[in-house]
Amino acid sequence: MYPPQPNNPLHGQTLESIVLYLVDFYGFEKxxxxxxxxxxxxxxxxxSSLKFLRKTPWARKKVEDLYVESIST
Known part of the structure; x- marks a missing residue:
């Protein structure tokens, strides 16, 4: 088991949960x-988004950064 990471908002989040949150929050168009x-x-x-993001580190980073930004506001 991994130790808790209270300063890491991505800890425990799957890529799928992040994408679903962003789609629900912004929608695909936005x-x-x-x-x-x-x-x-x-x-x-x-x-298809998950397949692409799993293979493309720069795009995944952008999605993760947007997620962190959107949950911190």
């Missing part, structure tokens, strides 16, 4: 304007 990646703009769905 996400597509905030983070310019194809999986949010062309035929968006959670499954």
């Amino acid at each position: 996400l597509g304007t905030m983070i310019r990646i194809k999986c949010f703009n062309e035929d968006p769905n959670v499954s």
Whole structure:
């Protein structure tokens, strides 16, 4: 078991839960304007977004940064 990480807002969050939160909070249309990646703009769905984000570290970082920003406001 890993020790608690109180200063890490991503600790315990799966990529799927992060994407679902952002889609619920912003919607795919707004996400597509905030983070310019194809999986949010062309035929968006959670499954294809997860596949792309798992393979693309720079895009995943942008999504994680937006999540941290959105939960801290």
